[in-house]
Amino acid sequence: MNELHKLVEEALPELDMMIGWAESSDPLRTTPVFINDVESISRLIWSPFCAQNLTGYLVKPPAPQPADKDKKIGICVKGCDSRSLVALIQEKFVARERLHIFGIACRGTVDWRRIMLQVPRSNVKSARVEDNFLLLEDTDGTHKLKLEDVLARKCLRCRYPNPVICDTMIGEPAVLRISPEDAYRDVEAVDQKSLEERLAFWQSDLDRCMRCYACRNACPLCVCQDQCIAETREPRWLTQRTGIREKFLFHMIHAMHLAGRCTECGECERVCPMEIPVTLIKEKLNKIISDKLGYTAGLDPNAVPPMLTFDPGETGV
Amino acid sequence: MTDNKSLNNPYLPDLATVQEVIDETANIRTLRVTLDDKEKMAAFNFRPGQVGQISVFGTGESTFVINSPPTRRDYLQFSVMRVGEITQRIHQLNAGDRIGLRAPLGNGFQYEDMKGRDILFIGGGIGMAPLRTLLLHMIDNRADYGDITAIYGARSPKDLCYTYEFEEWKTGGVNLVLTVDSEFPGWKERVGFVPTILSQEAPSPLNRIAIVCGPPIMIKFVLFGLKELGFEDRQIITTLEKRMKCGIGICGRCNVGSKYVCVDGPVFNYEQIKGMCQEL
Amino acid sequence: MAGKIFIALDRLRSTLDKLCSKIDLLAPASSQGNKTGPTAFMPYRSGVVPVLDRQTTLPLKKILLPQAETLLRYEYCKDPQDPLKAALSLDDRSEVRPTLVFGARPCDLKALSTFDRVFTSGPYKDPYYIERRKNTLFATLVCREADGACFCSSVGSGPADMEGSDFRITGIEGGFVVENLTEKAPDLFDSLGEAPTQDQQSEAGRIIEDVSQYRIGTLDLRGNEEAFRKRFEDNEYWQKMAAQCLSCGICTFVCPTCYCFTITDESDNLRGERLRSWDSCMFYHYTLEASGHNPRPTKLNRYRNRVGHKFSYIPEKYDGLLGCSGCGRCIRNCPVSIDIRQAAGQLKENVCDRQ
Numbered sequence: 007m008n009e010l011h012k013l014v015e016e017a018l019p020e021l022d023m024m025i026g027w028a029e030s031s032d033p034l035r036t037t038p039v040f041i042n043d044v045e046s047i048s049r050l051i052w053s054p055f056c057a058q059n060l061t062g063y064l065v066k067p068p069a070p071q072p073a074d075k076d077k078k079i080g081i082c083v084k085g086c087d088s089r090s091l092v093a094l095i096q097e098k099f100v101a102r103e104r105l106h107i108f109g110i111a112c113r114g115t116v117d118w119r120r121i122m123l124q125v126p127r128s129n130v131k132s133a134r135v136e137d138n139f140l141l142l143e144d145t146d147g148t149h150k151l152k153l154e155d156v157l158a159r160k161c162l163r164c165r166y167p168n169p170v171i172c173d174t175m176i177g178e179p180a181v182l183r184i185s186p187e188d189a190y191r192d193v194e195a196v197d198q199k200s201l202e203e204r205l206a207f208w209q210s211d212l213d214r215c216m217r218c219y220a221c222r223n224a225c226p227l228c229v230c231q232d233q234c235i236a237e238t239r240e241p242r243w244l245t246q247r248t249g250i251r252e253k254f255l256f257h258m259i260h261a262m263h264l265a266g267r268c269t270e271c272g273e274c275e276r277v278c279p280m281e282i283p284v285t286l287i288k289e290k291l292n293k294i295i296s297d298k299l300g301y302t303a304g305l306d307p308n309a310v311p312p313m314l315t316f317d318p319g320e321t322g323v
Numbered sequence: 324m325t326d327n328k329s330l331n332n333p334y335l336p337d338l339a340t341v342q343e344v345i346d347e348t349a350n351i352r353t354l355r356v357t358l359d360d361k362e363k364m365a366a367f368n369f370r371p372g373q374v375g376q377i378s379v380f381g382t383g384e385s386t387f388v389i390n391s392p393p394t395r396r397d398y399l400q401f402s403v404m405r406v407g408e409i410t411q412r413i414h415q416l417n418a419g420d421r422i423g424l425r426a427p428l429g430n431g432f433q434y435e436d437m438k439g440r441d442i443l444f445i446g447g448g449i450g451m452a453p454l455r456t457l458l459l460h461m462i463d464n465r466a467d468y469g470d471i472t473a474i475y476g477a478r479s480p481k482d483l484c485y486t487y488e489f490e491e492w493k494t495g496g497v498n499l500v501l502t503v504d505s506e507f508p509g510w511k512e513r514v515g516f517v518p519t520i521l522s523q524e525a526p527s528p529l530n531r532i533a534i535v536c537g538p539p540i541m542i543k544f545v546l547f548g549l550k551e552l553g554f555e556d557r558q559i560i561t562t563l564e565k566r567m568k569c570g571i572g573i574c575g576r577c578n579v580g581s582k583y584v585c586v587d588g589p590v591f592n593y594e595q596i597k598g599m600c601q602e603l
Numbered sequence: 604m605a606g607k608i609f610i611a612l613d614r615l616r617s618t619l620d621k622l623c624s625k626i627d628l629l630a631p632a633s634s635q636g637n638k639t640g641p642t643a644f645m646p647y648r649s650g651v652v653p654v655l656d657r658q659t660t661l662p663l664k665k666i667l668l669p670q671a672e673t674l675l676r677y678e679y680c681k682d683p684q685d686p687l688k689a690a691l692s693l694d695d696r697s698e699v700r701p702t703l704v705f706g707a708r709p710c711d712l713k714a715l716s717t718f719d720r721v722f723t724s725g726p727y728k729d730p731y732y733i734e735r736r737k738n739t740l741f742a743t744l745v746c747r748e749a750d751g752a753c754f755c756s757s758v759g760s761g762p763a764d765m766e767g768s769d770f771r772i773t774g775i776e777g778g779f780v781v782e783n784l785t786e787k788a789p790d791l792f793d794s795l796g797e798a799p800t801q802d803q804q805s806e807a808g809r810i811i812e813d814v815s816q817y818r819i820g821t822l823d824l825r826g827n828e829e830a831f832r833k834r835f836e837d838n839e840y841w842q843k844m845a846a847q848c849l850s851c852g853i854c855t856f857v858c859p860t861c862y863c864f865t866i867t868d869e870s871d872n873l874r875g876e877r878l879r880s881w882d883s884c885m886f887y888h889y890t891l892e893a894s895g896h897n898p899r900p901t902k903l904n905r906y907r908n909r910v911g912h913k914f915s916y917i918p919e920k921y922d923g924l925l926g927c928s929g930c931g932r933c934i935r936n937c938p939v940s941i942d943i944r945q946a947a948g949q950l951k952e953n954v955c956d957r958q
Contacts, residue, residue: 030940032751037940038847058939066849068901123639126657129750214634214641216670218883220851224938232887240408245869246880248671277938279660279853280641333727334674334866334877335695380677380691380877381870385893407893421691539896566892568866571727575863576882576889578908579898580835581916586726598835602898602908 010082010108011047013174017080017106018044022072024080025063026108027056033133034118038063040070052082052176054135057115057158059271061090062226065099078104084112085180086160088169089269089304090226095171096307097267097314099229109172111180114153114161116140119281121156125149154183160272160285165189170305193289208254214280215253221274221284222260227267235259257287265291266313269304333571336378336423337363341416342398347484348477350405351449352414355391355398356424369393370431371456372562372590376570377401377413378423385409386567388453388589389426392460399426402452402484428570429589432457432560437468437532444473445545447517447537451475451484453562453589454536462495472526476502476517476537480510500524518544521552528553535561539603546593556594563589563596563603579603606783608796609803615779618795619705620649625791626740627702629666631659644704655706655774657748662859662932663704663711667718667735671880673697674731674866678874689873699734703791705772707743710753710930712767713760714859715741717928719767720921721862731879740788742770742781745814752931754820754944760929763815773807780807820929822948824914830950831915838903844946845906847939852883854933854941860913860926863889884908910946 014024021042028039028049036056039049040063060081063070070079083091088109094100116135125142132143140156142149154162167180196204219236222228235243236256243259244252260274268288275285295301299312299320312320343355354377358364371392378384385407391400405414416422434457442461446454454473461468473492477483480503492499502513502520513520517537533554535545542561549559565577565584572586580599582588596603610618622628628647631654633640638652641660645651675695682688715736722732746755746762755761765771769785770792780799783789799807834840855861865882869875882889885906890899899905917926927943934942 031934031942031944032940035940040846062849210634216852216856216881218852218856219886220849220853220938223849223851237886237888239867242408246671246865246867246878247869248669248880273938277849277851277853279857279936331728332695332730334731334879335693338691338693380679381868381875383868384866384877410893419688421689423693564892565898566890568864573721573727573729574866574879574882575884575912576865578912578916580832580911581919598832601836602904 010050010052010110010176013108013176014047014050014080015044017108017174018047020078021080021106022074022077023070024050025060025070026050026080026082027052027058027060032118033130034116034121050082052110054114054116054140054153054157055133056082056084057117057276059084059087059090059224059226059273061087061094062224062273064091064105065094065226065229066223066231072104078106080106080108082108082110083169083172084110084115085166085168085170086112086164086269086271088171089166090271092171092304092307093227093267093269093311096309096311097227097229102307106174107169107172109169109175111169111175111177112161112164112167113180114157114164114167114183116153116156117158117276120158121151124151124155158272158276159192159283160270160275163189163192166305171307190289190293192283192286193293196286196290209250211282212253212257213250214282215257216280217253217256218279220277220279221257224273224277225260225264226271226273227264227269228260230263257284260284261287261291264288266295266299266301266311267303268292333425334569336376336384336425339422339424341418341420341422343418344416347402348482351402351484352405353390353400353402353484354413354416355400356422357398358424359421367396367399367427369427371434371460372429372431372453373427374429374570374585374589375399375401375424375426376428376567377403377409378425379409379412379416380423382412383409384423384425384568384570385413386428386564386570386585388456388562390452390455392456392463394460394463399424402449404449425570429585430587432534432562432590434460439467439469441469441526441529441531442471443526443531443533444471444475445517445521445533445535445537446473446475447541448477448482449484450537450541452536454534455485457534458492458497459495462492462497465496469530470498471496472498472500472524474500474502474517474520474524476504476520476541478504480507516544517541518548521545521548525552528555528558531558533559535559542603556597557592559593561591561593561596563591606789606791606793607799607804608781608792609778609799610781610796611778614796615653616649619647619653621795622703622705622792623647623649626788627700628705629663629702630705631655644707647705653706655744658708658710658746658753658930658932660932660936661857662714662930663707664714664718664859664862666702666704666739667715667732668862668864668881671878672731674877674879676874676876677868681873697731697734699738701738701740703740703742703788705742707741707768708746708930709743709760709762709764709766709768710746710755710928711859712741712743713755713758713764713928714930715767717860717917717921717924717926718862720924721917724921740769740791741767742772743768745771745773745811747774747810747814749817749819750931750935752934753929754822754824754931755929756818757820757822757824757944758925758927758929759825761815762817762819763811771811773810775803775806775810780804782807820944822944824927824929824944824947825918825923825925827947827950828915828919831911834950835907835911840949841903841907841946844910844941845902847941848885848902848906849938850885850887850902850905851938852885853936853938854909854943855883855885856881857932857936859928859930859932865889884912906941906946910943913943914947914950 030037913926
């Protein structure tokens with residue numbers, strides 16, 4: 007933490023604003039924070055509870071505009087978040103030179119809903135991670151949970167725990183939890199099911215969708231925002247009916263617009279109040295893109311995502 | 324055809340028929356409408372400034388002021404600017420087409436409080452529609468009011484509505500000041516934005532009520548102008564427009580602060596809304 | 604009014620099995636059919652596992668205000684003699700069946716007291732809501748499961764508040780005591796179990812008394828109307844409160860008191876229906892006018908409106924009653940951990956509430 011504060015303080019004179027994480031009223035979760043003065047630097051934290059991907063704030067309205075054009079915006083990114091940043095730079099939504107990227111080596115973020123499954127009815131007073139355990143203090147005393155039982159699904163399949171792009175690196179590089187060829191095992195597990203089972207799986211899960219659009223709004227690459235065709239009445243693609251058809255169509259629109267762009271940061275799945283594994287749909291598309299076109303999103307700022315270009319010499323498809 | 328309708332359902336429109344369609348401007352049309360239920364039509368009563376929800380089934384409902392006055396009840400008149408999905412559909416209607424109508428809704432103008440006073444109407448573009456109903460109502464009860472001045476502006480002469488009855492307004496005792504934003508060949512009236520014309524006319528605030536309706540930007544500058552002329556907040560009356568759905572004070576959309584435009588409005592005096600100007 | 608029974612834990616499901624043959628029954632359950640995953644009030648039938656040990660993920664509002672509900676059906680009938688002419692007919696009939704909600708919580712019912720005012724106190728009354736409300740009974744748990752996000756005592760309610768409930772369910776050692784509180788269906792439970800023993804009755808009484816003393820949430824969020832009006836134009840305050848907001852609809856959709864809805868026509872050619880469905884004041888499109896003008900174009904305006912609606916506009920209209928039940932769902936589910944206790948609690952310069 008001191009390292010983070012020190013490095014941000016050093017960089018602050020050249021920054022117009024710093025986007026990072028701060029404590030929230032819940033010890034299991036953090037909240038994004040936007041600071042521009044030295045006094046507030048102490049609010050910045052880094053911990054396995056810093057689950058939010060902050061890069062969306064760079065492009066979602068009202069996107070921060072530096073008051074001083076010579077100054078940069080500072081932003082904290084984990085490995086997964088840094089890939090979103092690469093994608094945004096590729097698509098020219100943010101300019102690399104306007105950013106000061108504080109990259110954080112990440113050993114995984116926790117999913118508070120998985121914690122609640124292990125300690126239901128817990129009124130958590132404090133929480134911290136030590137080695138491979140999560141230690142919780144609540145009214146019943148201390149609980150010691152295995153980290154792998156409470157990490158977010160995306161962290162259990164993470165291939166890029168270290169930032170792929172940054173100006174200042176914080177922490178020792180993290181090592182992979184899995185071998186990279188296992189990264190799509192969740193998709194493969196669904197693919198193993200019969201067609202009927204798969205249909206039943208998605209029907210049951212997507213039927214819970216309320217169309218609150220949190221998955222879309224939290225996605226740093228869902229850049230259409232207020233113009234999203236899910237809500238426009240002209241043309242009218244979706245009705246206000248609550249049937250599975252509308253929900254399915256929305257999620258397909260969302261996923262197709264992200265094919266080959268999605269960096270699997272998992273925000274859509276993390277924010278879903280109905281616990282629908284929506285990132286899985288994007289993982290499936292990414293696996294296809296990877297198998298057929300050999301492309302992985304969010305690694306090279308100079309690459310062009312395959313769905314954003316046309317190459318007559320394409321051989322994969 | 325029998326209808327399966329319950330009594331006292333405020334969401335359920337009355338069926339109505341379009342009697343006549345008048346083209347006002349390139350994008351504004353006026354509909355003259357009667358309720359299919361003859362008894363209901365005969366008994367239909369409303370205040371000037373009250374609104375109706377027009378339904379085109381399959382597209383939806385939208386709110387428009389009844390711009391004919393209660394003193395003339397052969398039909399109910401609505402003027403509709405083509406801007407979105409529903410107004411587009413309304414523009415396709417012809418005489419004889421059936422629509423749904425929920426009316427009257429909203430509060431309307433407190434014209435009783437204006438009796439014996441001088442009146443200043445300030446309208447811009449389609450914003451003249453809600454003023455027309457009160458203007459005609461006052462013409463029909465001309466002796467009740469003092470001086471009646473109306474400043475009415477539009478972008479160009481082609482964008483003025485109700486041109487066919489300007490003579491009637493004038494002979495009815497209205498001092499009508501027309502203006503357009505810039506010079507046009509053949510235009511003999513005033514040239515300039517409404518707030519500018521207002522400051523040129525400089526009507527005295529003494530014993531006068533100002534009634535303002537137009538686009539938000541016009542309202543904003545007219546308010547400055549009126550305050551400069553010395554009008555008190557309570558002497559300034561406006562009628563607001565918001566996106567509405569239920570029209571009956573339930574759905575929670577059209578609020579300006581704690582006031583619902585659909586039931587507490589659309590007519591407000593400036594005193595009632597000035598703390599909430601950020602949300603107009 | 605004296606009807607009281609004891610339902611042993613191991614007989615809960617068989618009791619509910621019997622109950623659901625007498626009346627449509629809704630109980631908290633997970634759509635996954637087990638005890639994990641998000642929960643909601645679902646139609647109970649034999650085999651459903653009721654989840655009574657925690658607040659449901661979704662509130663019970665959809666029982667009285669479905670996410671999408673048909674207000675009317677319309678049909679154009681072409682005249683075979685003259686295809687240019689079409690008769691138009693409307694149909695607004697709907698059927699509502701008597702329903703019992705088993706396992707509601709005081710915060711769920713607190714929210715209904717707000718709904719009741721909004722939908723039934725005029726100037727126009729909502730016939731769809733009234734019909735459902737009239738036909739729905741509530742058996743409410745004395746709540747001992749408050750967590751850090753709960754603040755029902757801050758809004759004038761509490762974990763043992765039975766206002767609006769028809770039956771009280773008190774969890775005791777080995778089961779539940781269910782007692783009738785109103786005249787609506789006094790003997791509904793009578794044939795379903797034995798009367799509680801003297802010991803069980805006094806244990807339940809003790810628990811009710813204990814829980815009534817709990818204070819869930821330290822602030823009092825009532826009486827903020829004036830403070831909100833003064834804050835209205837303090838953009839810095841609202842910017843600070845809403846900076847993280849993603850403009851998603853979670854807080855409004857999981858909120859038991861958020862009732863704002865839209866009305867749309869969903870058409871299948873010559874016939875169709877007019878639907879009312881949940882909308883969210885957090886959405887840009889909510890107030891967007893056809894002209895392109897939007898009175899609440901930014902998240903600052905929208906968040907301010909949400910806080911204002913709950914803590915100023917509703918209380919102004921309805922004798923101080925808040926548009927918030929203190930259930931904490933918006934806090935628990937916010938992806939960026941916005942805590943409404945902060946925005947509402949600091950209107951009068953108080954600090955954030957953390958129990």
